[in-house]
Amino acid sequence: MNSTVTLNNGVEMPLLGLGVYAPQHNNEVQQAVEDALELGCRLIDTASAYGNEREVGDAILASGVARNELFITTKVWNDDQGYDKTLRAFDRSLDKLQLDVVDLYLIHWPVREHRAETWRALETIYETGRTRAIGVCNYYQPHLDELVKTATVTPAVNQFEFSPYCYLPDELDYCRAKGIQPEGYAPLVRGLKQNDPKLVRIAEKYGKSTYQVLVRWSMQHGVVTIPKSVKKERIRANFDVFDFEIDAADFAEMNTFFDDTRIAWNPMEFL
Template identity: 65%
Template sequence: MVIPSTTLNNGIEMPLLGTGSYAPRQSDEVQPAIEWALEAGCRLIDTAASYGNEREVAEAIRSSGIPRSDIFITTKLWNEDQGHNRTLRAFNRSLERLGIDVVDLYLVHWPIKEHRHETWKVLEKIYTDGRARAIGLSNHYPAHINEILTEARIIPAISQFEFSPYSYLPEVLDYCRQKNIQSQGYAPLVRGQKQNDPRLVALAEKYGKSTYQLLIRWSLQHGVVTIPRSVKRERIRENFDVLDFVISEEDMALMNTFYDNTRIASDPREID
């Protein structure tokens, strides 16, 4: 299986489908889940300092035998580590835990107003020093990005946010397209909260797929880099078995109407 990729605004290639890695701290589920995802064809792994599992992700990659150059690794800067010196220290710690010299993508995890510009300037330095192949933002909506862009020298390559039909904000996708920023969506499966939605169940039956597969495919067809997460081997395989069907335009439009602002994380629109 070859997963399609997208070209970011700095010319690097990023897989359109990958895996998240969030799991409870001290969990022994992360390493096998990442190994199973790699086995299923995954080449994009999303982690974060705040998840407490960068070492487990690194060990899974090492044990897979897959060359480092074939795997796209994302990690993120936590809120308490923002600001000039703290950002640099946090970035170095992430690289050490991941066992790498260069990360493929480094994201600011959440918008923190008092450090917004200072933190982005540090990410720009990390990028220009060649220690991150791309830099971007997580949980930043257009108002936050616009503020950063007033002083930024480098446009973010990625804007990562929660993305499912139930949190679908077309104006956010439109904004990212206009700014030439690639959208990336996390929690496409809404942590199972909508798996029994009768509308979703009916569509899944129509396509002979699971509701989870339908949600992933919907996200991909919006051109959004998608990172479903699971710690179950069969579910992980299912998450990557979504490239053999296409949701019709009519059904995509129908799913676009499912919005009810169901989220598994805080709504960034509430953050100044």
């Protein structure tokens, strides 16, 4: 659970964390974050759009875990993009999270007409020290090529959909070539592939669930991964992936599972 990667500015980021996106009833996320922190998880991935930053903040306070042990990510939503609006959105996020500093602030989607100015706002926030790193989500090569033309800070992280069924090695390689840490979302494909016979065969071989094999596959790619669950036993199981390794043949086979299954928009719709 304590495996980390080092970002391009020297900040350490856990390789495995908890995602908190989904429609939730009251306090569901707060309980899930408290459970995850109790289980040793140190990375929490939220966003203003998820509407649960306050619950995440409450859980952090209730947990008693030292702030410097945690890695908290949040994101600016599409409607808040643009220079001034992003600065204000960031203040609101900090207020709800009840934090002075976040560890990573991300652009949620590359909204064409605002993304350059939004990135400039993230650079300003980074300069003030109120986020330890800045990055983007859902940026493919054309978005990154455009960003570097005006950016003064290289994104530390690019978070995009990442599972064997949405595996785009060129995007991964491109991030790595630019010194950007890839982070994968929807690693469990929201359960859509839990009965895929190809995946079941591999999971049975290691005595693990298909969910655990998917988490492990992302980690073996060196991609930060943030499986979401609000159920303590599932959170525990999703994090119980440090006692086995997918062997080279199975790993290579999983790399061929691509069928363009996505749970979110394709970033290429944002050109």
